Amino acid sequence: MKNDIQATAADVELTDGFHLLMDALEMNGIKNIYGLLGIPVTEVGRMWQARGNNFYSFRNEQNAGYAASVAGYLTKKPGICVTVSAPGFLNGLTALANATTNCFPMILISGSSEREIVDLQQGDYEEMDQLNIARPHCKASFRINRVEDIGVAVVRAIRTALSGRPGGVYLDIPARLFSTTMPAEEGKNSLWVPVDPAPAQIPGPDAVKRAVDLIKGAKKPLILLGKGAAYAQCDDDIKALVEETGIPFTPMSMAKGLISDTHPQCGAAARSMVLQESDVVVLIGARLNWLLSHGKGKTWGNPKKFIQIDIQANEIDSNVQIHAPLVGDVQSCVNALRAGLKGMAKPTEWMNAVAEKASGTRAKLASKLSTATPVMNYHNSLGAIRDVLKNYPDSILVNEGANALDNARMVIDQYQPRKRVDTGTWGVMGVGMGSAVAAAVESGKPVVAVCGDSAFGFSGMEYETLTRYNLPVTVVIMNNGGIYRGDEASPNHQFSCMLFNPNTRYDLFSKSLGGEGVRVTTPEELAKALEDSIKSGKTTIIDAIIDPAAGVESGRIGNLNIVSTIGKK
Ligand code: FYN
Ligand code: ADP
Ligand code: MG
Secondary structure: OOOHHHHHHHHOOEEEHHHHHHHHHHHOOOOEEEEOOOOOOHHHHHHHHHOOOEEEEOOOHHHHHHHHHHHHHHHOOOEEEEEOOOHHHHHHHHHHHHHHHHOOOEEEEEEEOOHHHHOOOOOOOOOOOHHHHHHHHOOEEEEOOOHHHHHHHHHHHHHHHHOOOOOEEEEEEEHHHHHOEEEHHHHHHOOOOOOOOOOOOOOOHHHHHHHHHHHHOOOOEEEEEOHHHHHHOOHHHHHHHHHHHOOOEEEOHHHOOOOOOOOOOEOHHHHHHHHHHOOEEEEEOOOOOHHHHHHOOOOOOOOOEEEEEEOOHHHOOOOOOOOEEEEOOHHHHHHHHHHHHOOOOOOHHHHHHHHHHHHHHHHHHHHHHOOOOOOOOHHHHHHHHHHHHOOOOOOEEEEEOOHHHHHHHHHOOOOOOOOEEEOOOOOOOOOHHHHHHHHHHHHOOOEEEEEEHHHHHHOHHHHHHHHHOOOOEEEEEEEOOEOOOOOOOOOOOOOOOOEOOOOOOHHHHHHHOOOEEEEEOOHHHHHHHHHHHHHHOOOEEEEEEOOOOOOOOOHHHHHHOOOOOOOOO
16 A cells, blocks of 8 residues: 555646646647757657647757747747757857847747756756856846746746747756656646737827827828838738828838838838938838938938837937837827828828839839840849739748848839848848748748848758748749859969859759759749749749849948958059
8 A cells, every 4th residue: 555645646647847838838829839859858849749739840940040030020929949958059049139139029948957067067968058148139038947937937938028029038948847747737727828918008198299290290201111010910000001191101121011012102112212301200110220320321311300119118219319209019109190190181292202203213123124134133033033923912022142132122022011021130141941931831821032042051951941841932042153243253272252162053952852943044934933833832942043243242231341441542
């Protein structure tokens, strides 16, 4: 006869860290995890799949993290990335830091070494103080030390990732905790779903009036849409604000399509003009960072009055004076402005001038897009892609590179919100494959990734991740044989540091990894290959040969590449 305690213990149903973590994630609507398994988290993947959920296994944690962050951006639920300790955690941390910079909600969960060994630096397997290393690079960094705290830790991570300015959260789980048990009933009672984790933040009435008065007094107002506005998913309200006021708008790259690029009030093709000539600029979920020349200098021409809608209070005045801050969530702020601006006189003359400029530059560009050249350049190759994608407005465009990025941003119109995912605020290379996995998984729509050959190289092995899950992704590699260009002269002793092997066959690379592959040398071939690939739904690489002399150093941000003046005339 077992003694009473043994009998009681033996009769009580138990749970453990593995189960509590997965119960907590499932309870909070998580179905997809992106990661790379190994010690000590291998079982997380197997058990997660055994529950009928999806674990997308990558070849490097960095791209698993990029996928999780893009999942967060597209769904407004935190993207979940699971990695092993130390080196796996560090690879994932790059993506967590990028998510935080982009304001995308993501949670990185890494197994870690045991505290008693790490804290005495006694040399554990993959020993690293991950909690503290993560802290400066994300919104918050938590460690779970007791199995009964898994529930509160997951809720804290979710609320922190989603509330206010979205971002990345690190959740550190020491290995032994996964198999630590506790009574199942108590465990169940330790889990909950956070109520309203991303609450509306309403702007003050004085702030609204100040902004309304400024806009009403403007002669040449401009609305500038950022990816914060795209993330907010209040597309109709934003479109209504633009159309009710008649104010021209211009989108930052990932806000393209929030209102169609073909909308009559779109000033994207008159960017320099609208930035320089506007007198009042309404920033909606867009920071005045390097992408907007910090709000000063020749990009902005004459003095501006800035109105800024942002959920992060201390973003205001980050670079230049903001004359009418609207601190709150985009939807609440936009609707407060709409109410205040009802019946305002539309800036028709200004809008017509912008429309005239935009249609002129669009026409000028259109002629370049259809000009044949002996070897494809960025214009006629991207023109072919644009013409195909016009017929697939709900496909998602993933875009990375330098010239491949800048020219695609200009040439390929977006018609719907959140259909363009690119290098984001940091300008990160290598985000393409992870972004493509998440875009395909979370949207269920066709994905076209237009990548520079250098950018593709950062995460090329993840192409096998795409084929393994049979994702409907077409990767168009703009193969100009080098970084920026492919015609750099090599010094006598070594192949140029800016060139790639000219015999590289990305189409055969695709076939070797189970995908479809085709090499194209003309816009017509490119258009056909793209159409065929989208229709087939098969994972495909289109190896598009681009003139090695096409493109410029660093695309349109060449001014950021430093050159020595020593010995230069
Ligand atoms: C835009 N333009 C167009 C169109 N759309 N012309 C014709 N038709 C269409 N559809 C014009 C627009 O008016 C600009 O001309 C020009 O094309 C460029 O537009 P863009 O790209 O919106 O503006 P710009 O000046 O390049 O924007 C600056 C920037 C951008 C820093 C925001 O370059 C950017 O997002 N760069 C990201 C770089 C990056 O992250 N690279 C990754 C690392 S690369 P004008 O009005 O005449 O100016 C490592 O080396
Ligand atoms: P872009 O690069 O497209 O200009 P940024 O990433 O620079 O966009 O800016 C996004 C801004 O949007 C960030 O400052 C962030 O705080 C803000 N933001 C994100 N989500 C919301 C939201 N729901 N409401 C208000 N501001 C938001
Ligand atoms: Mg290249």
